[in-house]
Amino acid sequence: MNILVVFTGILDPKWPLPRMSGDALPARAADKLILSPFEEAALELALRLRDANPEIKISALICGAETEKLAFAIGSYRIEDVTRLAFDPARLWDASALASALAAHIKSNAAPDLIFLGREVGDCDDGLLAPLLAVQLGRRFFGLAQDVRTGADAALMRERGDFAEWTRCAPGLVVSVTNDRRNRLRRPLMKNVQEARKRASALVEASTPAANARLAAASERASARRKMPCRKLEEPLDAQIADFADALKREIGA
Amino acid sequence: MSIRIVAICAGDEAPDDALSSAAALAASHNTTYDIVRVAGLPANASSEQWAQVCAEAFQKNKFDAPCLVLAPPSMFGLEFSAYLATFASLKALGRCETIELDGNKLRATRSAFGGRAALTIEIADTNCIAQLRPVQDPPYAAKGQTIEISAPSLPPSLPIERVALGERQANLEGASLIVSGGRGLDAEGFALLEEIAAQLGGAVGASLPAVDAGLAPVSRQIGQSGKFVTPRIYVAIGLSGTPQHLAGIGEAVRIFALNKDPDAPIFDFAEIGLVADWRQALPLLRDRLANPR
Numbered sequence: 133m134n135i136l137v138v139f140t141g142i143l144d145p146k147w148p149l150p151r152m153s154g155d156a157l158p159a160r161a162a163d164k165l166i167l168s169p170f171e172e173a174a175l176e177l178a179l180r181l182r183d184a185n186p187e188i189k190i191s192a193l194i195c196g197a198e199t200e201k202l203a204f205a206i207g208s209y210r211i212e213d214v215t216r217l218a219f220d221p222a223r224l225w226d227a228s229a230l231a232s233a234l235a236a237h238i239k240s241n242a243a244p245d246l247i248f249l250g251r252e253v254g255d256c257d258d259g260l261l262a263p264l265l266a267v268q269l270g271r272r273f274f275g276l277a278q279d280v281r282t283g284a285d286a287a288l289m290r291e292r293g294d295f296a297e298w299t300r301c302a303p304g305l306v307v308s309v310t311n312d313r314r315n316r317l318r319r320p321l322m323k324n325v326q327e328a329r330k331r332a333s334a335l336v337e338a339s340t341p342a343a344n345a346r347l348a349a350a351s352e353r354a355s356a357r358r359k360m361p362c363r364k365l366e367e368p369l370d371a372q373i374a375d376f377a378d379a380l381k382r383e384i385g386a
Numbered sequence: 387m388s389i390r391i392v393a394i395c396a397g398d399e400a401p402d403d404a405l406s407s408a409a410a411l412a413a414s415h416n417t418t419y420d421i422v423r424v425a426g427l428p429a430n431a432s433s434e435q436w437a438q439v440c441a442e443a444f445q446k447n448k449f450d451a452p453c454l455v456l457a458p459p460s461m462f463g464l465e466f467s468a469y470l471a472t473f474a475s476l477k478a479l480g481r482c483e484t485i486e487l488d489g490n491k492l493r494a495t496r497s498a499f500g501g502r503a504a505l506t507i508e509i510a511d512t513n514c515i516a517q518l519r520p521v522q523d524p525p526y527a528a529k530g531q532t533i534e535i536s537a538p539s540l541p542p543s544l545p546i547e548r549v550a551l552g553e554r555q556a557n558l559e560g561a562s563l564i565v566s567g568g569r570g571l572d573a574e575g576f577a578l579l580e581e582i583a584a585q586l587g588g589a590v591g592a593s594l595p596a597v598d599a600g601l602a603p604v605s606r607q608i609g610q611s612g613k614f615v616t617p618r619i620y621v622a623i624g625l626s627g628t629p630q631h632l633a634g635i636g637e638a639v640r641i642f643a644l645n646k647d648p649d650a651p652i653f654d655f656a657e658i659g660l661v662a663d664w665r666q667a668l669p670l671l672r673d674r675l676a677n678p679r
Contacts (some may be wrong), residue, residue: 364648
């Protein structure tokens with residue numbers, strides 16, 4: 133079985149966003165890109181399937197020519213086939229265009245059995261890209277996977293309401309993965325990190341469709357929510373707790 | 387030519403999720419909105435199945451371009467949008483915060499970079515599908531056409547085995563009070579949150595870092611990449627108040643905050659603030675709620 137894991141990376145939220153001007157996204161500096169928690173979870177589930185079945189081959193496809201650092205990081209998990217797709221970073225806001233470029237690349241290469249992505253792909257996607265990619269590839273989609281069962285009856289799990297939903301890891305599936313305590317990414321072994329540094333990732337051109345929408349404005353903001361004066365309760369703690377509890381009880385009509 | 391607004395009633399969502407946002411959008415543009423309502427689908431029908439049924443309706447009832455389809459603002463609605471966008475050749479815009487219509491042009495504002503940036507997308511003469519947050523008490527707007535679709539035969543869905551998870555807490559969806567915790571808490575802290583939420587008849591929520599730390603399941607995650615909630619009261623315990631987290635809380639929601647850092651940004655958005663360490667405060671709060679004096 134072959135698994136393709138798709139990455140884009142996000143700008144490290146520990147750093148302020150680069151200045152935005154007018155209608156351009158912030159620059160994606162290579163040294164500020166990290167894997168998102170969702171991408172880490174997707175990678176971990178793929179690694180666990182490979183742990184249980186060494187025949188499984190994992191390859192990686194990373195969006196953006198500027199992702200060399202991510203390519204090394206991903207290669208450190210004994211992933212030898214790492215490809216960077218030179219998608220225009222100025223178009224990353226357009227999930228349809230990115231899904232088309234990814235689908236075109238995947239169709240032009242050996243078809244992977246399973247495709248894993250984070251539930252959000254990059255900084256501008258809100259969850260559209262993974263199902264868009266699935267439908268453009270004519271594959272079935274399993275969204276928000278949290279865990280995997282390995283072995284002969286390998287299956288993916290997600291929780292929906294009061295149920296755990298399981299589906300077999302059948303070839304032809306596109307899976308988006310969300311973060312969960314069961315899929316936190318392990319650390320790579322140092323020897324594999326050293327090996328990864330000796331390998332270079334391939335860089336391929338992206339087939340980007342013509343734009344039918346445009347980014348009219350991009351602006352930084354602290355919070356979408358309006359500030360308000362806060363009534364901070366006064367010491368001592370017992371009195372604060374009494375005030376706080378009484379306010380809550382008034383609100384629920386108790 | 388002005389853009390036609392179409393609301394989809396899909397899946398097991400609250401039926402007025404897309405309707406309220408469509409009504410508000412129509413009212414603000416002094417126009418009407420149409421409804422596509424699907425009947426006869428099983429409660430657990432997949433987003434793909436819903437989209438296939440709706441796509442047939444779109445082919446049969448040719449909408450003159452341009453047209454804006456509004457889908458429910460949930461993960462189900464997002465998947466549905468992706469499918470319907472492809473099946474019916476619509477431009478998928480994702481979760482939008484605002485949409486402005488101007489003749490044949492549409493301008494949509496979306497959040498990006500974990501809520502740290504706003505993007506405005508402009509599109510003209512193109513059929514689109516988007517999600518808008520539900521509106522409480524939307525202004526009146528006249529309904530136009532209602533298209534009722536029945537789904538006698540469904541395309542096969544992905545085979546899924548469903549296993550009951552056992553005893554569960556109250557759902558975030560529809561909760562009138564949510565008690566939510568951040569990374570500053572530990573397992574003991576979240577156990578206290580559950581007790582306090584039960585005392586208040588509320589639900590328990592969590593931030594992304596708390597979910598990452600394994601303190602709460604992802605189904606409890608509130609924020610930019612989690613659920614969008616609109617309770618009457620949101621009790622934020624040990625939450626700093628990042629834009630990413632606040633993006634998941636409705637604008638009209640009143641926040642009560644408890645944090646040991648008096649300068650935590652959450653206090654800028656809270657109505658009542660309690661500056662204390664949760665380890666001391668939560669047991670006292672639980673006891674006070676149980677035994678008022």
